[in-house]
Amino acid sequence: MLFSNKVVNILIPIISVLLGLLAGAIIMLFFGYNPVAGYAALWNGAFSDIYFFGETIRQVTPYILSGLAVAFALRTGLLNIGVEGQVFVGWLASVWVGVAFDLPMIIHLPMAVIAAALAGAFWGFIPGILKAKLGVHEVIVTIMMNYIALYISNAIVRNVITDGEDRTENIADSASLGADWIAQLTFFSRLHYGILIALFMAVVMWFILNKTTTGFELRSVGFNPHASNYSGMNVKKNIVLAMVISGAFAGLAGAMEGLGTFGYMNVKSGFTNIGFDGIAVALLGANTALGVVLAAFLFGTLKIGALNMPTEAGVPTELVEIVIALIIFFVASSYIIRWVFLRMKKEGK
Numbered sequence: 001m002l003f004s005n006k007v008v009n010i011l012i013p014i015i016s017v018l019l020g021l022l023a024g025a026i027i028m029l030f031f032g033y034n035p036v037a038g039y040a041a042l043w044n045g046a047f048s049d050i051y052f053f054g055e056t057i058r059q060v061t062p063y064i065l066s067g068l069a070v071a072f073a074l075r076t077g078l079l080n081i082g083v084e085g086q087v088f089v090g091w092l093a094s095v096w097v098g099v100a101f102d103l104p105m106i107i108h109l110p111m112a113v114i115a116a117a118l119a120g121a122f123w124g125f126i127p128g129i130l131k132a133k134l135g136v137h138e139v140i141v142t143i144m145m146n147y148i149a150l151y152i153s154n155a156i157v158r159n160v161i162t163d164g165e166d167r168t169e170n171i172a173d174s175a176s177l178g179a180d181w182i183a184q185l186t187f188f189s190r191l192h193y194g195i196l197i198a199l200f201m202a203v204v205m206w207f208i209l210n211k212t213t214t215g216f217e218l219r220s221v222g223f224n225p226h227a228s229n230y231s232g233m234n235v236k237k238n239i240v241l242a243m244v245i246s247g248a249f250a251g252l253a254g255a256m257e258g259l260g261t262f263g264y265m266n267v268k269s270g271f272t273n274i275g276f277d278g279i280a281v282a283l284l285g286a287n288t289a290l291g292v293v294l295a296a297f298l299f300g301t302l303k304i305g306a307l308n309m310p311t312e313a314g315v316p317t318e319l320v321e322i323v324i325a326l327i328i329f330f331v332a333s334s335y336i337i338r339w340v341f342l343r344m345k346k347e348g349k
Contacts, residue, residue, distance in 0.1 A: 012334045013284050013291065017298065020327030024319060038315040045308025046301045052308075054182075054189030058261060060300035062087070064198035065253035066278025067285060067292040068205050069120075069246045074287045075209055076242035077222025082127060082142025083250040084275025085149030086120040088268075090251025092153045093119035094258040095265040096161060098171030108174040113197070113255050120251015121244045123149060128243030132236035138243065146271065154267045167266035177260035192260035199293065201249060206289035208245070218242050250275060280328050299324065 025035035046056045066083050073080035080086075094116035101108060127141035161168050177192040209215040220228045221238040229235045253274055258265055281299055285291030306320035330337070 008337075009286060012337050013286060013295070013331060015337055016284065016327050016330035016334070019330045020323050023326045024323035027322060028315060028319065033315045033319075034313065037313040038309055038319070041309045041312035041315065042302070042305035042320070044305075044312060046305035048308075049187065050185070051187035051189045052304065054186030054191035056300050056304045057195055058189060058191045059304050060296050061192075061194045061198045061260070062253040062256045062274050063277060063281050063296035063299050064195075064293055065201060065249050065256065066274050067281030067296050068201060068278075068289065069249035069253065069275075070278045070282035071285060071287040071289075071292050072205055072209070072249060073242060073246040074282060075222060076218040076238070076246075077225070078131075078239070078242055078246070079139050080124065080127075080142055080243065080246045080250075081139050081279070082123065082145045082149075082275070083246075083253075083278050084271050084273070085142070085146035086123045086247045086250030087254040087257075087272065087275045088146075088149040088153045089123045090116035090120040090254025091258040091265055092156060092254070093251070094175075094255040095168055095171055096156075098175035098259060098263075099161065099169050101175075102172060103174060105174040108172065109177070109259070112171070112175045112259055113252065116251045116255035116258070117248040118251070120254065121248040124243040124245075124247020124250070125240060128240040131243075132239040146275070150268060150271065153265070157265055157267050161265075168264045170263045171259060175259060176263060177256070178263070190261050192256075194256040194260040197252065198256070198296075201252060202289040202293050205249070214241070250278070253278070280324060283328060283331050 021039070025039070028035040028038050045052060047053055066087060069083045069086065070080055094112045097112040097115045098108070101111070103111070123145060127136070127138045127145065130136040130141055131138045157168060158164055158166070177194045177197075178190070179193065182191050182193075183189070207215075209219060217228070217233050218238050218241065220231075221233060221235050222242070225235045228238075257272070257274070277299060281292055281295045284298070285293070285295035302320050302324060306317040309315040309317055309319070
């Protein structure tokens, strides 16, 4: 056997990334840009000095958590398109707690983080209970709830947390994920302790799904709800639980922005795309915890590095969005790559 299924599963995202980068280079050439200079500028924009490296890791942090949110739902047979809305409510809840209370950091910071997770979990509970009790498809509900979260958050910022202002006050230092020593070490990038929370939550997802009875039930319900119900599992409870846990991951992604990157929340005219990019991260990461971390690192690198491409190589930043789209296209077309490996396997016998 030339390639085992496990090896093929590992190679598919790698090949998808390489094909996406190659297709991006061809597009650059077609429009008269130098692809070598373009990708060199992207690399320099992400890693040329400690500031850019800090900003890259800062961008990776919410991507890990939004990717985990999507991946967890997919592993349990659900498609959570509402991660973007759950990011909003998590961001809002964390900032609200960070502004409203004056407490010691050992209490204040965990309380703000937990508030974000609970807000995201609640926003995931609504489509979960509707699907479990009424059979309403979670994709429809979660898409609509993205807009509800956006406009409710804007209304609360303007009319509840502030008196008609377009942004809240900065959170108290006791609720901040930032640290002076990290800022000084990275030439005052916005890197913060949130990366540790994101990596820890990746371990939590892996542990829940692979090492607990609850995780086994969640995956079983995702594979075959009818067989799971026949074997005595509570399918409705597990559907709701899966959406709640997925929403909690997304809420934490919002906390990374509210407590770490910005330290406040402002009125938004549109989506942040953290939740939508999380879908791509989960797909590229094959819905595994480690895969999501690696995919988030790639996407964070592309997003931050792209900012340097217009100034250093004259390549528009939109090209990176095309590259990301192409990578996802090749991941979605993985059956073609599998077919190639299958032919190679047959010829190798």
